[in-house]
Amino acid sequence: MKYAVFCYHSENVVCAWSREHDEAVMAKLGAVQETWAKAGKLGPVARLMPTTAATTVRKDNDPPLVLDGPFAETKEQLLGFFMIDCAGLEEALAFTRELAEANPGGAYEVRPVGYFVDWSTGR
């Protein structure tokens, strides 16, 4: 089963991190990823630019409305995601717990993936 693990955290907090702190967190997350990648279970991983760089297209209008900013103003923002392919929820949660230990604060949302195509590899 494929899972997407979405990382939510307060952008205010993450943007207040010092460069050293940011690098340390990324290094710890990198170590977790490496283990799971070696086991062949890790898919694409992305860290998103701050929501200040986001644009939202509201498609309930015709023509769609292009708005500056993220989809929703929330206390915590979607900052990145991981994709893993594993046996089931327990294993996905094990992965997420490792991430959480490397990067406490905020929340991870674990969502099973219903449809997945990676056009870059054709798989």
Added chain:
Amino acid sequence: MTDLAWLDAAVTGARPQAMAALLRYFRDLERAEEAFQEASLRALKTWPQNGPPRDPAAWLIMVGRNVAIDQLRRERRSQELPDEASLSDLDDAEGALVQRLDDGHYRDDILRLLFTCCHPDLPATQQIALALRVVSGLSVKEIARAFLVGEAAMEQRITRAKRRIAEAGVAFETPGPVERAERVGVVAAMIYLLFNEGYSASGGDAQLRLPLSEEAIRLARLLVRLFPSEPEVLGLLALLLLQHARAAARVDAEGEIVLLDDQDRSLWDRGMIAEGEALLDKAMRHRRPGPYQLQAAIAALHSTAASSAETDWGQIDLLYAGLEQMEPSPVVTLNRAVAVARAQGAEAALAMVEPLEAKLAGYFHFFGVRGALLKELGRTAEAREAFGRAIALARTAQEAAHIRMHLDGLDDNGRSRWATKKVPQPPGAD
């Protein structure tokens, strides 16, 4: 990450919003700041035990407000201090407060806080110092180090600034659209100044002053979050990111400034450049160009060019022409001339530079650029004279040394490393 680091980041991140709300309640910068300090101390004590609150800003506002109200009461000697328990029982109040914050009032609150620091009675250096202390929460010690002054002197500067604001009063009415736009402009200008304080540093100071530029980026980000559709605000953040992306390449091992042409472009921060470009894209969609967007566009052209030779100097010339129209200034024209020299040749550039002499007679870079153009045209004696005047006007040893390199080139019968079409760029030329 230790718990303490998380706490620290949470408190720092919530600071502008919390300070802004406290300033609205108490209309007194000093009291708002004391309230926030006390709330932060309590956060450091209670959050590790009880876990972080859902909304750190709301928590800090509630606790800070209660603390300050107690303080006010104590000053009036009318009531006893309430016990700690009533302060930590904040759940209901927090919910209501979160609702209010969501209404979007906080936008004008934070703008007011920033705008208060930019009071027109304050000289620019005091505005910046105050914003760093009050909004960013840097300690006086940190600010003093970044400004290369003693702690006591900085303390005095900030105290003086606060006193002046207390005397002048804080603007508490909710601004109308025109006034809001004006305030945004004033705050943006302060942020840009703050950035340049860090950016224009040279020599051994550069490392020390870097935090100023980083704080400016943080504040610009905050402003974008408050005004996500304001193209000039997007342009400002884009500009700061694009310039800051080159920080690592701007200073060499000896601490000397490396000019854009000579920078090792592999040291540029590609992530920052990409973010700057993304923001500029968003800004330009609004079709309301402004000086920050134009400067960001110029910076973006430099950032995406593989080398100085491959830079689209013609486009940079056009962007400077736009900037000249919006904000006519001899320095902008001088910068434009540098692009013209590359796009069209030294002769066209010199024709643009010559009329500026009356206005830039005391400006080091004017004579540096003029000398380089004359030299390129083979007018050696005039070039020598221009370089001589530049050296006389140099403010730092590095500036003088840079011009001497040009002069050395001249003594070499004109066959020097500067014989290529290279004109030194004044700061901000990118």
